[in-house]
Amino acid sequence: MLPDPFADPPAAPRASVVVPLLVGAAVAVALGVYGRTHTPTGIAVNVAGFSGPQTVKVWLGTGAAFFAVVQLLSALAMWGRLGRVPASWAGGAHRWSGRIAFLLAVPVAVHCLYALGFADHDLRTLAHSVFGCFFVGAFTTKMLALPRRGLAGWVLPVVGGVVFTVLMLVWLTSSVWYFTTFGFQR
Template sequence: MLVAVLFAGAAVSLTLGLLGAALGEPRSLPTWGFSSVQTFKAWLAGAVLVLVLAQLVTALSIYQKLPGRRPAPRWAHLLHRITGTAAFLAGLPVAFYCLYGFGFDATTPRTLMHSLAGCLFYGAFTTKMLALRGKRLPRLVLPLAGGATFTLFVLAWTLGAAWWFRQTGLTT
C-alpha cells in the first residue's frame, strides 16, 4: 500500500513536469483585472498561502502539537477540511497558468527550483490525500506527506509570488 501511494504521488509530479515541458510557452492569458498574469498568480497564490497556513495550524491542533496539547475541538477538523479544499481549488488556476502559460522553466536556478517545487507539491498532495484513506499505512506517512505538501507549497510560493512581489512591489 505504501509503495502504491508513493508511486501515485511520483507519477503526478512527473506527469505535471512533462506536461509543463511539452505545453508551456509564453501565452496571452486573462489577467482578471490585474496588471499582469504574474501579478494575478502572485495574489491568488498569496490567498492560497493564508489557507495553507490555516491548514498547518489546524493540523498541529489535530495532532495535539500546539501548546496545551488538548484534543482538537470538532470545528478544527472541519476547518482543516474546508481550508484544504479551498486551498486546492484556489491553487488550480495558479498551477494551470504556471504549466500552460509558462511551462516547466529551467532557464535559471530560481525558475527551475520553482518548477520542481510546484510539480513535487502536487505529487506530495496526491500522496497525502491517498494516505488519508490508507488503513494499513505506517502512522507517520500522513503527517510526513502533509509536512512535505506544506513545505513544497511554501517553497514554490517563495520562489514565485514572494519573488514577484520583491521585484514589482505589492501592485495590482
C-alpha cells in the same frame, strides 16, 4: 485527543502507502515532461481588478499559502501539538482550509504549466518549476493516502508536512520573489 501519530503502526499493511507514492511520483514526472515538451501558449488566467495575469497568480498563490498555514496550525491542534489550545475547531478548519488552498492553487498551476511551461531561464525559475511539479505529486500522494486504513501513524503527518513545505517553496520562488522585485501590486 487523537492517538499519537508517531506510535508504532499496527501490523497491518505498511506497504499500503507505496501505491500513493508511486502515483504521486508519476504525476510529478508527467507534469514536468508535459511542461517541458509542449509549446507554451502564453494564454493566461486573468481576473478583473488585477493589472495582469502575473498579479493574479501572485495573489492566488499567496492565498493558497495563507490557507496552507491554517492547515498546518489546524493539523497541529488536531494532534494536540499546540498545548492547551482546544481542538474542537481543528477538523473543520483543516478540511476547509485545504479545500480553499487547493481551489486557489489550481488556476495558478494550470497557468504555469499551460501558458509558461517548465522554465529553466535561471535558478529561481528552474527551482520553481521543479517545486511546482513536486507539489502536485505530493498533494496527489496525500489525497490518495488519506482514505487508506492501516497506514503507519507517521505517514499522514509526514506527507502533509512535505506538501506544506513544497507549497511554501513554490510560494517563495514566485509570490515572495515578485513582491520583493516589483512591490505589492494589484
